[in-house]
Amino acid sequence: MADEYEFLSLVRARTTHEAARGLLDDxxxxxxxxARLVLTSDTIVEGVHYLPADPxxxxxxxxxxVNLSDLAAKGAxxxxxxxxxxxxxxxxxxxxxxxxxxxxxxxxxxxxxxGDTVKMPAASARSYSLTAIGMASGAVPTRAGARAGDRLYVxxxxxxxGVGLELLRGDAGASGPLVDAYRRPRPRLAEGALLAPLVxxxxxxxxxxxxxxxxxxxxxxxxxxxxxxxxxxxxxxxRGASTAxxxxxxxxxDDYELLFALPRGVTPPVRAIPVGHLEAGSGLxxxxxxAVMPLPDRLGxxxx
Numbered sequence: 001m002a003d004e005y006e007f008l009s010l011v012r013a014r015t016t017h018e019a020a021r022g023l024l025d026d027x028x029x030x031x032x033x034x035a036r037l038v039l040t041s042d043t044i045v046e047g048v049h050y051l052p053a054d055p056x057x058x059x060x061x062x063x064x065x066v067n068l069s070d071l072a073a074k075g076a077x078x079x080x081x082x083x084x085x086x087x088x089x090x091x092x093x094x095x096x097x098x099x100x101x102x103x104x105x106x107x108x109x110x111x112x113x114x115g116d117t118v119k120m121p122a123a124s125a126r127s128y129s130l131t132a133i134g135m136a137s138g139a140v141p142t143r144a145g146a147r148a149g150d151r152l153y154v155x156x157x158x159x160x161x162g163v164g165l166e167l168l169r170g171d172a173g174a175s176g177p178l179v180d181a182y183r184r185p186r187p188r189l190a191e192g193a194l195l196a197p198l199v200x201x202x203x204x205x206x207x208x209x210x211x212x213x214x215x216x217x218x219x220x221x222x223x224x225x226x227x228x229x230x231x232x233x234x235x236x237x238x239r240g241a242s243t244a245x246x247x248x249x250x251x252x253x254d255d256y257e258l259l260f261a262l263p264r265g266v267t268p269p270v271r272a273i274p275v276g277h278l279e280a281g282s283g284l285x286x287x288x289x290x291a292v293m294p295l296p297d298r299l300g301x302x303x304x
Contacts (some may be wrong), residue, residue: 025142025143025144025203025219026040026070026073026203026204027039027040027070027071027073027074027076028040029136029140032135034137035135035136035137036135036136036140037079037133037134037135038071038074038076038133038134038135038136038140039131039132039133039134040067040070040071040131040132040134041067041129041130041131041132042063042066042067042070042129042130042132043127043128043129044059044062044063044066044127044128044129045125045126045127046125046126046127047125048125049062050062050183051165051168051169051172053168053172054168054183055096055100055183056088056093056094056096056097056100057096057097057099057100057103058100058183058184059097059100059128060096060097060098060099060100060101060102060103060104060128061100061101061103061104061183061184062183062184062185063101063128063129063130064081064101064104064105064108064110064130065104065184065185065186065187065256066185066187066206066256067081067130067131067132068104068108068110068132068187068189069185069187069188069204069206069256070132070204071132071134071187071189071192072187072188072189072191072192072193072204072258073141073192073202073203073204073258074134074136074140074141074192074196074202075136075138075139075140075141075192075193075195075196075197075202076134076135076136076140076192077134077135077136077193078108078109078110078132078133078134078189079110079133079134079135080110080111080112080113080132080133081105081110081111081112081113081130081131081132081133082112082113082114082115082116082130082131082133083101083112083114083115083116083128083129083130084115084116084117084118084128084129084130084131085097085115085116085117085118085128086117086118086119086120086124086126086127086128087117087118087119087120088126089119097128108187108189110132113133115131136196138196138197139196139197140196141195141196141199141200141201141202141260142201142202142219143201143202143203143215143216143219143220144201144219144220144221145199145200145201145220145261146200146201146216146217146220146222146261146278147200147220147222147261147263147278148222148278148279148280149263149264149277149278149279150200150201150261150262150263150264150277150278151261151262151263151264151274151276151277152213152216152224152226152259152260152261152274152275152276152277152278153259153260153261153262153268153272153273153274153275154205154209154230154257154258154259154260154272154273154275155188155191155257155258155260155270155271155272155273156188156230156232156255156257156271156273157230157231157232157235157249157257157273158205158208158209158229158230158231158249158250158252158255158257159229159231159232159235159245159248159249159250159252159255160177160178160181160182160232160234160235160255161178161181161182161185161252161253161254161255161256162182162248162249162252162253162254162255163178163235163238163239163249163252164176164178164179164180164181164182164183165182165254167179167238168182176234177232177234178234178235178238181254181255182254185254185255185256186256187204187256188204188256188257188258190270191258191270191271191272192258194269194270195258195260195268195269195270198262198266198268198269199260199261199262200220200261200262200263201216201219201220201260201261202258202259202260202261203215203216203258203259203260204256204257204258204259205255205256205257205258205259206253206254206255206256206301207253207300207301207302208250208251208252208253208255208299208300208301209226209229209249209250209251209255209259209275209300210226210250210251210284210286210295210296210299210300211251211299211300211301211302212259212300213226213259213275213276213284214283214284214299216259216261217278217282217283217284218282220261220278221282222278222279222280222281222282223278223279223280223281223282223283223284223285224276224277224278224283224284224285225276225277225278225279225284225285225287226250226275226276226284226285226286226287227275227276227277227287227288227290228273228274228275228276229246229247229249229250229275229288230273230275231245231246231249235249243288243293246288247286247288247293247296250286251296251298251299251300252300253300253301259275260272261278284299
């Protein structure tokens with residue numbers, strides 16, 4: 001199989017249940033009485049989503065956080081989760097992983113309900129999966145509802161996690177807010193719950209602002225224009241704010257901020273940063289200081 005897109009095309013052809021919604025979003029929706037169950041599952045793999053030297057507690061936290069972020073993008077309340085765990089062979093490592101996992105689960109009131117454990121071959125990269133279950137009683141935003149003229153916002157700056165990862169690749173003992181952003185992302189559940197009734201489309205920024213804005217626009221049948229790339233003070237202090245730094249931040253993954261569309265004139269009910277707008281047409285345009293920039297060869301993270 002050549003890449004993730006090709007594989008998903010095959011899966012979509014065989015996934016016909018209405019709850020899957022064509023696999024065009026990050027979650028499935030199952031109706032339950034007057035509400036809907038929101039189902040999502042994420043896997044993190046050693047050497048792909050985390051570094052082998054990362055502390056096990058941080059890996060456990062991150063596994064919970066990336067799933068909770070999908071629920072946040074739907075305005076859903078966490079109800080529970082299932083863990084699939086590959087045993088490390090090191091009791092202390094496994095215990096530390098569970099400590100970090102439960103720190104995130106307890107913080108967001110998502111109980112662990114069950115799952116499965118396996119023993120991997122010694123030479124295999126370790127991987128861990130979590131399936132999160134949420135409940136939505138009101139509007140459940142998708143990627144596909146935006147309209148031409150809507151403004152695009154994110155709930156925070158982008159690029160911190162990408163720089164944190166770079167710092168750790170150069171020095172496994174690196175620390176600070178950028179490393180924290182990479183190792184312990186903060187799912188925006190409270191913001192998602194407040195935004196869900198108002199937005200026309202919403203998703204989390206997991207693979208990079210550029211690629212995720214392009215995905216939201218494509219799902220809505222529109223073109224996206226990104227005209228501002230918000231950087232944190234920590235990132236600007238570490239790397240500056242040159243055009244190259246801004247583009248790198250916009251294509252870096254693991255931010256887990258919420259990206260959402262609102263009609264012009266509607267004020268976000270949460271702290272948010274305007275980053276562009278949607279318009280008729282297709283494709284993605286990037287502007288920095290008012291000038292149109294050539295798009296990078298890769299807009300963000302993609303498997304394959």
